Amino acid sequence: MEGAGKAHPDCINASNPYHECVEYCFKRIAEAKSHADEGENEDSSKEPEERTVHPDCVNASNPYHECSEYCFKRISEAKDQIERNESDIQEDDITSSFNGANQNDSGDAHHVQNDPESGNPNLTEKQKKLFEMRLKMNEARKANQMAMVAEKKKMEAPSEARGISKQKWLEERKKKIGKLLDSNGLDMSKAYMLDTQEMAEAKYKKWEKDPSPYGWDVFNQKTLYNAHKKRVKNIECDMEAYNEAKEADPEFYREASSLQYGKATKIPEENIDRMVKELQDREAKRKSFSRRRKFHEEKDIDSINDRNEHFNKKIERAFGKYTLEIKNNLERGTALPD
Template sequence: MSDTEETSSDQQQQQQPSSAANLLKNAERMEAMNARIRLLAQKRNDSRRANKADVVEEDRKIKNPRHQIEEMKKEWELKDLEERQRCEEEGVDFERAKAMRTSVEEVRKRDVLLKRKKNPNKDALITGDYETMSLRQNERLTRNIKPDFNEYKRMKEALGEEQFYPGSNTIADGHHYPTTSALDRLATTVLDMQKTREKVHRRRMFDPDQEVTYINEKNRVFNKKLDQFYGKYTEDLREDLERGTAL
């Protein structure tokens, strides 16, 4: 064997351990990289789940704004309870301490809210939102209605499907007559509304010296409105009619 062959064999023997060490290092590096990738993937999934939970919670708050109000109310009640306990420990009157910390603006806002809660129709009268008043009245009237399903079925059988569920082409021939109980309920409701209206509307003082130009209360109100808007234009004509000099 020549010297060249011996040298090459020695180099191969030296390269074999070094190549094995390199493979081991590469394997360790790949394992560390895979572990890092798995960790990043886990963090990404956790972040995705957290973002989805936040989006769902925000959507729930938007669809149910009362939830946020309830949360604020719970926080306020907890804070109020802690303050009450602290005042009891210190021997201080809680209501007095609370009144001393409350500003005038907060008291005014609270009074306005209480008045608005007692008379919700007042805001509708101020803003002209009569639709809200009508809806509230309809809910109040329908709340007391107790449906009679036996009468419902009997009337449905007597009239038939076409007359009981009329459409745009159905001719109403007067077969549907309300029951006596329904008529009594309607009459009672109308009388109650009249009594309520008489209590709410303030009666004007009667002036005996004023000229009587009306036949009943509604006619008096109507004449007053006419005089309010057209009185200044018809004043001369009315005076001429009274004197008999009108043409």
């Protein structure tokens, strides 16, 4: 190509094969060389500028970086964090050195709390105070756990179910009879063969006994008559005195048309005393009669007498599940005022 050699090698368009340098190109090349020579002279005579860079800055290795206010703020925050970490490490060392004291009972903890210097005399005032606070926190935590366990046991008190002990006794007796039957080669339908003569007689006598009245039958005439016979069974009857009184009074059995009707006859004092004694014995027997009921010592006492206790049980059966939360709040003292 003919025009390839007409371009100056320092020209900015020397790579263009169709470019041909003119006077303007040579002038620009000369100016560029003169500027380059002046720049080298200035760089050699000029001293390097000083930069404000903190040695702890994360960009200290950058030669063009200059620390600003933000950099100094970050450096101070990092130093504070390092100091806090060191103090936490010291506290952990103190806690680990007294790890055995934290596992002691409340009495030992109280003793160490009163005299923390006896455990480690090298502690500072702040460390001693911190150690005492940790002991108090441990005691409070133990007390809270014990209170929670006690309240849970109180809430989960066994219900007053009837016949639990009797049912258990029957199950054990049934197992015992089953073992005896197996040893004798008998099945459960022939369990009566293990009964003795006395046991069989008592069982038959119990079967022959009339069942107790239930419901409205308690007040019918037959039941009342049987109760009367039971009461007069133990009263002695003097037939001679009865016949004498009958002969002495022609109207012993008075009718409604008799003029002596309603008139009280003379009754001996012995008969009156015997009647009073029978009434007193009946009252004493009625008071002594009571069904066996379970008594839980751990249960709260919320009654003033037996009658009030019975009434409270009825109320508890009807409304206990609705008032349980209110009762617990009142006992704990966490009830909110209206």
